[in-house]
C-alpha cells in the first residue's frame with residue numbers, strides 16, 4: 001500500500017538576527033506545494049547562526065517554551081505541515097553551555113519530538129574559521145530520537161552526527177524510514193564528503209534522507225557548503241540545491257519503497273553486528 005509523503009528541505013543563509021531568519025523561513029515555506037502528509041526540514045542553525053560569542057547561550061530557551069519555539073510552532077501551523085526546526089538553542093543543566101536542539105512540530109503547532117546533537121564538531125579545517133570547537137559552548141545530547149508520524153518513522157541526526165554510522169544504524173534497528181540531517185557543513189569538508197556520507201547513510205539504512213544545509217557566506221565570514229539533498233533509500237539523489245542560494249527542495253515520495261527494498265535485500269535482518277558481534 002502506498003505511503004505517500006511530501007518531503008521538503010529548506011536551504012538558508014542564516015545570520016545572527018532571529019527575526020530576520022524567521023521571516024526568511026516563512027517566505028521559503030510559502031513556496032512549497034501543499035500536501036496532506038508533508039514534512040519540511042530546516043537546516044542546523046536556522047534560528048541563530050554566525051553571531052558573536054555567547055549569542056546562542058543568551059537566546060537559549062527552556063525546552064518547550066519561549067519566543068523562538070512559539071514562533072516556529074506558529075509557522076508549522078500557518079503552513080500546515082510537520083516542521084523540523086534543524087536547530088535552535090535550548091538551555092541545559094550547565095549555565096555556560098546550550099544544547100543544539102532539533103524540534104519537530106505538528107501542523108497544529110504541537111511539539112512532537114526533540115533531539116539534542118550528540119556529536120560535536122571539534123575539528124581543524126583549512127578554511128577562514130581554522131578551528132571549530134563546538135564543545136566549548138554546546139552540551140552534547142544523550143538520547144536517540146525516533147519520532148513516529150503515521151507511517152513515517154523519523155530518525156533525527158544533526159550535521160556532524162552523519163559521520164557516525166552507528167547512530168544511523170541504531171535508529172534503523174528501531175524502524176526508521178526517513179532520516180533528517182539538518183546541517184551547516186563547511187565548504188571544505190562538504191566538497192570532500194557531503195554527498196558520499198549522506199548517500200551511504202541512505203543506502204545502508206534503506207531510508208530516505210532529508211538534509212537541508214546552510215549555504216554561502218554568513219555575516220561573520222563563515223562559509224557553508226549548501227547542496228541540500230533529498231535522497232531515496234536506493235541512494236538516488238531526488239533533489240539537490242546549489243552551492244550559493246537560499247531555496248527549497250520538495251519531492252513526493254512513497255515510503256513503501258523502503259519496505260520493497262528491504263524485502264529484496266533484508267540487510268537489517270542480515271546484520272550480524274547487532275547480535276553476534278555485539279561487545
Ligand SMILES: O=C(O)CNC(=O)[C@H](CS)NC(=O)CCC(=O)C(=O)O
Pocket residue numbers: 044045048049050120121132133134159160163184185186189190
Ligand atoms: O555553530 C553553529 O551555529 C551551528 N553549528 C554548526 O555549524 C556545526 C558546529 S560548528 N557545524 C558542523 O557540525 C559542521 C560539520 C562539518 O562540516 C563536517 O562534519 O565536516
